[in-house]
Amino acid sequence: MCGFVGVLRNKYVEKTDLRKWDEALASIHHRGPDATGEYKDDWVQLGFKRLSIIDIEQGQQPLSYEGRYHIVFNGEIYNYVELRESLIKYGYSFQTNSDTEVIVALYAHMGQACVQALRGMFAFAIWDSVEEILFAARDPFGIKPFYYWESDERFIFSSEQKSIRHLTDDHELSKKSLQHYLTYQYVPEPFCLSTSILKLKPGYFLLKETNKKAVTKCFYHKMFSPKTDDFSVVVHKTRKVLEDSVEKHMRSDVPVGAFLSSGIDSTTMVALAKNHNPYLKTFTAGFEIEGYSEIDIAKESAEKLEVENIHKVITPEEFIKELRNIIWHMDEPVADPAAIPLYFIAKEASTHVKVVLSGEGADELFGGYNIYREPLSLKGINDLPNWLKAWLNKGSEILPDGMKGKSYLYRGTTPLEARYIGNAFIFSESEKMRMLTDYRPNQAYTEITRSLFREAISYGESSKMQYIDMHTWLPGDILVKADRMSMAHSLELRVPFLDKEVFEIASRIPDHMKIANGTTKFILREAVKDLIPDFILHRKKLGFPVPIRQWLRNELYDWAKDTINNSSTLGTIFNKSEITSLLEEHVTMKKDNSRKLWTILTFMVWYSIYEEAEMQNAKAEVVIQREYAFIN
Template sequence: MCGFIGELRNNGIDAIESTEWYRALEAIHHRGPDATGLYKDENIQLGFKRLSIIDLENGHQPFSLQNRYHLIFNGEIYNYIELRQDLITQGYTFETDSDTEVLLNLYISKGKECVKELRGMFSFAVWDKKEKTLFAARDPFGIKPFYYHESPERLFFASELKSIDAYKSQGNISAEALQHYLTYQYVPEPLCLQKDIKKLLPGHFLNKKPDEALEIGCFYKKTFHPVKSALGDNTVKIKRALEDSVEKHMRSDVPVGAFLSSGIDSTAIVALAKKFNPDLKTFTVGFEHKGFSEIEIAKDTADKLNVENINKIITPYEFIEELPNIIRHMDDPVADPAAVPLYFVAKEASKHVKVVLSGEGADELFGGYNIYREPLALSWFNLMPYGFKSFIHNKALRLPSGLKGKNYFLRGTTPLSERYIGNANLLSEAEKKELLNGYEFTSPFTKITAEFYKEAESLDDTLKMQYIDLHTWLPGDILVKADRMTMAHSIELRVPFLDKEVFQIARELPTNHKISRGTTKYVLREAVKEFIPESVLHRKKLGFPVPIRHWLREELYDWARSVIRHSPTDYLFKKEYVLTLLDEHASGKEDHSRKIWAVICFMIWHSVYIEKEPYGNHLNKTADL
């Protein structure tokens, strides 16, 4: 829902808005095509693009009260009805039915403490004209984005990086951010690829007055605190919390649909949503390549749940045709191939609804990734003396590449903090030294996760892995592509699993309730088994599979080679190394697909944001598609 920009000047705002200001606002038109709003005084100017979801006639922004407080807000407050009633009992009156007015009144009532009462996804800023104070905050999970750029003259902030880029083009690439991107496949927060632009971290706020230092603080800390409990009790709690969360996430004055894949997460959301909307529409995409389509499974699930399913097959040529636009919408590149089907399923959904529900977050909260079972498989290595473990590690290093068992012994003899950094781990430090012209020895991948491992020191290894993903992979990859790919088509994505009340239960679950009986998310499966089809309950997770590995060997090989050769990024990369990876991949010698894809995504990003080539299409035109 919506997008905003804002500028707080230390020396006052010019009387006439600049062309760059309007260009920055129009850069996020896709986030809110229904209405445009502006506010300006001697210190600040605020711009807003609205996607009307609740109280369609009212709730326009910037929203102002008492000729003093001015709010721009992106997101939804799902408990706004309950908060509104509490405020009425305190004597507050309301002129609209919007959650926007509730949020601003809550701020007037409680100041910055208001964020602790919010249940929802949000990124907002309030300007107090009398006190000349800007207060901004981002939701605990980072569902909604908040970028900012500070200089001696101003603080500029926006829902998307492209607005800052349009207003004051930076053009300087952060070597540290690029180095981390090549490992993580996204740029870890608060970094951005462009220097001096940052992201406000999830669960954080900022305060700023003209000519005073920027203050940033944390209002919500996500932690795991397992409590000994009965499995049956937890399944009941989870079921009740999910039902309540979905019911509140269905609050809307426009049609709500849902994405449907082959797994239990989206299926559970759809099954619960149908209780509140029997005419629910669901959406699925897939590929022609065998083993890379969830359409037939999703159609079968939809039939069993008695909901409509709308689906689409994506060709490799459509995939490449839209890729520059996808990367432009992403702000910083996210080399997760699943972003592309998400873009297409959102495009299909936008023809029918303005809001969609999705299952993001279930894996991080309930232990859904297969890698979370690894500590059990490697537990016997913990019995080894350090010296013997080191001996085994060195022996394993000398084994031929690809030999069965080599990776197992290497992982078992490597500390968790050095081997697990999240779901993606693309290029090693040695490989980045080979690839980059300017490798920074002061920025190893562990620089991002070291503090999180310190915070999770008392947890078991599986919970440590969840903790890492909750603070890195989830906001950096999963939620970035979820927000950008849906907002690209002006629809709002809602994620009922990422709800404070659901998380409160998930954070106290013991590990053996999640990783149990040879499966993942065991307690979640038990909680939803009464209302989802048996065929889905224990199905292996696919999660928008994309045949990148096959395409880079076949249909897209020439295209990939052409992009690499023609991209003017020689000052960053040793291209012969990338071309060698591509040829080794094409020959079947190694699977380098994810590494190659990360470099290609960056090159297209470079063409859009650094070379300023519209949509990067000049790279596509160099290859025969």
């Protein structure tokens, strides 16, 4: 895995300030500490930080091809060997054995259509110095990040926002994105908390010509297309494509390990990877609080699979010590507590291997979240006449919060399009109205999902929820924390479930084959049932359990109270009385406000690092002292 930053100047614009450029490049040193590379000409400046995984000796970047094309690339192309062989037949020659050179040669051969042939995770930019065009692309699932900023004078792009922030002061806080963050616990793509920085959408490419505005275009749109194949055929195809994907994802010139939790997804990855490396190391994180640790189960799984397991127990003291560093690396607030164990287990794994496999994406592709079974439980009320559902819906509004049956009535009588936005729904519009000093009623959360529901209009209810999650939750939360928390420790994280070939099979599975036998991911379970232990196969999904609820009432209470009281966001962004009430209600156990509090606290810490004026110079100096020394 790697990191890059680039600047494309329009005509007659002064070159980038050297100090700012060095700071921008240094700020992503963690993404690639093995080597630093630069390329510049009259129009473009490219900087690169390399984590050496493939072709360690020769795969340096920026890589130039035929003296015309110059590429920076973050990710891995898993079919690069096959692509290289086909290009050689067309007369192309190669100076390295890297997948980077294959991408740029493929672009020289096919132009924009090259992205259709790539199987892997990627974000890259190719500068054509003859045509004076920058071509950039991001993989279909958004595994790898690509940020950009544009003005009349310059176009800046990078693997992380922090690099762009070093190169321009134009990054005002977006009130619209803040409102969405408070609902979703992340900022939905393509937006950022800055009004001027954008994310290139997954499955999109970008074209930027000198003196013209950048344009983006979709090259891979993920849609479900259920087929009526025989059940056994679907199971067989699923198993075969997973075996092939893991085999491709094991390609590396350095050791590969795997994360292992108590669930079916990571256990499947480990079981399949072991076929290619019998000495596979696995890594697990947990907490000292009962019910919040997967270590014992993961250790038992590792014993059954005959692989080594290395685990890490996380204390609240360690967590507090690392929190600001975690959020600095996150780049933008993502209030998912699961980022915490991911950060610590990535740190542990990085002392043993440079690459890990992980199970992200299985839930979105194969129907793994428990909420996907909701349409089955709501069937009785959904079949009622519309007039009766409307009456029951009004009745649910007057029932007290927490009263048994209130949620069921609301969910059963409210259209999915009006209530489902993904796995997290933190603050309602009425709550944000009370909490924010500048609430804007014309920026409701449904504007993010409205077009997606239109695209999924023909799907069943479960597939609609999957579709929403695949286009919002997956790239906005799951893959952001996976990339940032692993890259914080210069560890490459690979996700074999999020493979084009795997998706082609998963996209054809009908709802009744995913949500069946009282469980989720039924096809996946059937496909791997001979590989993994029974106690994992039938285990309910837990995710990464994190004791935020307990910590905020005990070990983290003083920290939370101080963070709130000392935050400059009170009175300027948030109404103090609303925030302090959330904390006191939680501590006195009147309500469980842990997720709401965590969303606010994460933002406050992020704001103090990236937005407060007095922090800017301190932040730059910390980056320079910690990661700038290598330049000299």
